[in-house]
Amino acid sequence: MRSQSSWFFLFLIFPFFINSQSHNHKTRINLTGKTIQDLQKTGLAFDHGTYIPGVSFTGIFSHEELETLSSHGFQTEIILDKILSPRQSPVSCDPKISNTPNYPLPLNYPYGSMGGFPTLQEMNENLDLMHELYPKLISERKPIGNFRTFNNHTIDVIKISDNPNVLEEDEPEILYTGLHHAREPLSMSQLLYFMWYLLENYEYNPEIRTLVDSRALYFVPCINPDGYEYNEQTNPDGEGYWRKNRNPNFDGIGSDLNRNYGYQWGFNNNGSSNNGTSDVFRGESSFSEVETKAIKYLCEQHEFKIALNYHTFGNLLIIPWGYSNVSTQDSSQFNALAQLFTQHNHFTVGTSFNTLNYEVNGVSDDWMYGDTKTKNKIFAFTPEVGPSFWPNRVDILPLNKSTQFMNVMAAWNAGAYADLEDFSPTNLNTDAGTLNLLVKRSGIENANINILCTSNFSGLVFDTNPIDMYVDAGSSKMTDINYHFNSTPNIGDSIELSFKITTGNFIKTLVVKKLYVGKPIWSESCENINQWYAPSNNPFVLSNKNFTSSPSSYTDSPGSNLIPNRKYKLKTVFPIDLTRAKNAYLSFNAAWDLDVEGDFAQIQVSADGDNFDPVCGKFSVAGGAFQDLNNPVYTGLQKQWVSEWINLDKYKGKSIYLQIIMNTNQSEFPHDGFYIDDIKVFSTSLTNTSDLNTEIISLYPQPTRHELTIHTRGSIDCSQLNLETIDGKNVKSSCQGSSNEYRIDVSNLNSGVYLLKYNTKSGHREVHKVIIQ
Template identity: 35%
Template structure:
């Protein structure tokens, strides 16, 4: 070939590449009635729909809008161009100023976690760099990312996988759990939250016994980008983010590109053309045959060559947790197991879980979960589920300033799936924070995250010397366990008002051990202020005049006889309205050391559309939503995020809300039941709502300790000496003495220190996790964790 012909050939190739990468499809966001949506489904072929009031919201190809328009059905265009919309939201600051700050948004962020250059998301090259960086920093925990066998995409890219695991010196074979993401190229949050999770595991293995137990007993596999060609295409046509390409990039004829990888798996492939499409131009095109694509072949090979017990195949968006069957409306024979798993995985988020039809309102066929679970000839059954991460209001490309929060939001779910093969159980306390009498009746629920019945030992280890005697129990839990348990803790005589009772609660199933530190306050008098504790208390509240339903007492469901308060005592709550109740008179918040608003609650509220919210006000006019242990996030299209009660909580639990910021003030409370959906439920039930407080607190109450300005290094420590570094110049912060406690809270070493000392000797202590308590001459500082290496 001559030089001139080579140049012409190269230019033609480059023009073809540019042309192929410049054909970005336009998607619109539309809204139509539920009835019209059902009629239009064959034309829309949308993969993501959600309710917004009495409307169904869809993001669909503009090219398919003509059929909808010609049908005569009514619809409203909400967003003209989704890519432009996604990019524009990162140029505005409206999302930054409307958040109600709650502890749930302040989860630990891995030190190495970072955002990417594509609208805040990692590009394919940046993802590969992250995987390399993980292996370079933690070669003993994570394998180097490598291709799945010899499979290559149409454009020649490998599908990369890696594994994270801990010590191999464990008896018996480890269980295997798989996490995948980016089957669909326009769902970057599905991948980015996995990167967050991976960094969290790596950085916390040597300091967190919980993470150690997981990785020492489990092999976690990751395929963070199943569809690299499609993802690279979105980066090419829309480098600022917002690319809307979904499928892979293989040419499929007549100028069409791509197969929907999540319709290309072999189990019930092509079952019908409602859950997938035989049209190569469709976003739901399933391919010519099952496993026609190298990407799905790679996942198939990987599962067949690794004995995977359970899997999370991440997608976005919608805040759902979906499990088989997808191809039909009927559930599997193990639906009770799936319900139990999903309840445990999504407990804090309260998102909707179920089959495809129960969650995203349509069926699918040829999807990943159905094949992983249903195919048992070439491999073992895999308990596979699909989380659709991120709220519907943020769509496929949530704004950059929400990425970190949304990634952190999936952390608990990821950790629990890693423990599911071992029969994990987590505990939710249901005791009031302040108690009376010579015995603490510690009440709690145990929620199993397991596929079979399991035995778990429950025991406590006292951290305070006022505990005289206590129970220990061994329970056998079924997958649907919902029972409230109680341990009786006897206390020594002469307890002082405000005295701390603290202990470690240990759950041990023979493989996994979890420890939680529990703290309660003793009061020698019952001086709590009733808010909504008695049936007559509601007489001091004003009901909203616009509501056709009214808050009131009900005797049909309560925690303490004879009644509780509910938003709709005569049946289901009303649809499409707000129903509020406001305290007519203010409550004076005491000036004790610790002040709580506590109450019992259970609820059944349509997730994502309806919610109950508790707010507080100092003037009776301007109310601020309250954050509690049981609240979750509510998102709306204006960008607001606020704490609410939504989803389903069938058992009565104890809510505890600190009122320390309102000490000495007069406040008003407001309960509001907000319904925007057409799906009326039972609403919320509230009982024993009161303000409790303690006038005096013992000096060893951990969450009242002064802030600790000292940094410990090296941490982990292996040389026998732990150094203290402080930027504080306050002489009163000089350390006077210290205590070292082990994981069970037992003091293993203590002594006084000279003010000039800046180190603590830890020789002779076994390897493991410890807590260092530093005391000055006048105060006790918050405990710091450190790890001693073998």
């Protein structure tokens, strides 16, 4: 749990962008000396907002609800949102942005007359239009059973598939629902968006066609038509705040449909209420309401594998259990699915207690997953979308888009599904090597996984191809793909690798680009810190317990957990020469276990040794409020070593210094720290140079202590190599080698800067700087 101070600061920087109309207000309720149970006695709903035990609850409340809070003795403060301008970041990088899938606005998507959302009638007319335009892909609206609400509405279900009017027992079934709560229209609108997207793109998008052909997608966009219609009657322009259905009870009107399901119904009075006037009244008995009876009946008539029961708000993805702060037996599968679903919208994942700090009972997800007496087990989720119940019209489009990847992935994962992630270095620099691919299986149905590897460079050969494997549900497996070169590419060549994964009906191709960079111009094996300056008070030190290449790596606190409020630093003593670089790259291996809110590690580069800037990598993220705000950092948990790759083209033509820093903060939980190993700098300096007479391609390592290796374009005359001091004294000892690699022994030379000079066959004179340590 966050401390009060960190929550408040985050709240100021990342406010909810709520509707600015005056009917509803963002409010902080003072909970000093009070509990969430005291709040729940007011009869209001507190399942949307930020709860800090003993401190406050912040949410959106109507005038009437504020009066109720006041009558129960609660002190409240209306909050006016302010957007603070954070310090301008000198570095802007987010490698994930370019990979975010785009779901363009469907031509027929309906902006409605109720604050931008469709009314009940407008929604039904739009569903009817779908069937009119695409009768072969979507069924008519059909009532679920013979159920009728208190106001005589049906609860309608619609199916999208290549055979929408027949039961397809061989296809995985998925259920999408909206409007359990009448004041949450975005839960419905994003489903209409998704349905139109499928229908309008079926003919043109092969992935969508395969998805629709191989799945049966069922939609109940409005579970609570009475409550939704009532909000239209009271607030025709939007902002209606009625939550429950309209069925009278012994104390008042309405039951909370998402407290009326049968699994652990009425488990306690904290997660629901037995007071009929309460917004979270659970009903007089489990499934007492027609609306939940209809959903129960629908689930019993089908074999839904996955259900997304949409709500608003909070940008959360809630998983069972709701009734108690315990995990399910399938928690690994739930989490694998949830992490995939939220890959692009970054919703917070967890149980009700994890995300809201309290339990709820009688909810849809608990029943769908937990009750298997009359139906199969359903992996059910509750996405809480957006920043408010009634967002501004201008925000509806991006909020609708924010759930579409989730909707698509839910459909795929109802059957066989697996994904690939490349954990290999971006560079290829040897004649043979190993690529590391993480295979992640989240799909419900069991199926073998096949991976076919191809390359656009004919000289690269995969030793085993294709690869067949099996991965347990909710699990991941690292697979090593060995390769070798039959012919060597040119330094600087870009090589495209394709990995086609097939499991069941699902096919996906991961395309990665690798750069052939030859051997490094500078390297650090992390066996000692002789190339680095480390402050005596908080130095990085060697770890012989966790490394990628023996015998050690660099770390901050070997053999113990992180010490809070420390700043660790390592800085290269000598510059790394990129003065002749056409392109330059930094690579290293790293693993870390850091507090995601306060701790961070950073790789920095400087052209003068004094002014350092952080650099972006594949695994860096934007720093938070208690880190280097908005700049690239490494934080959170990455136990498995990863190969990082950083472009240094910004520094080509210069000599650079590297710096590794690690800052720790206070944390409630122990963390292991940051590990780094095998640090290398590559340069393609002479690959496409206009100076065709240049024959020396690279010198490494730089700095060197024992031996200098010279990588050349071809065979050279060793006698023409001269190593001199700055004042021109020749100090070269023996030169050995052949073909395109030569070595000079420098173990007897003093530390300092030297010049390597070479007269080419064409008479051109090359001069290269050499640093001896």
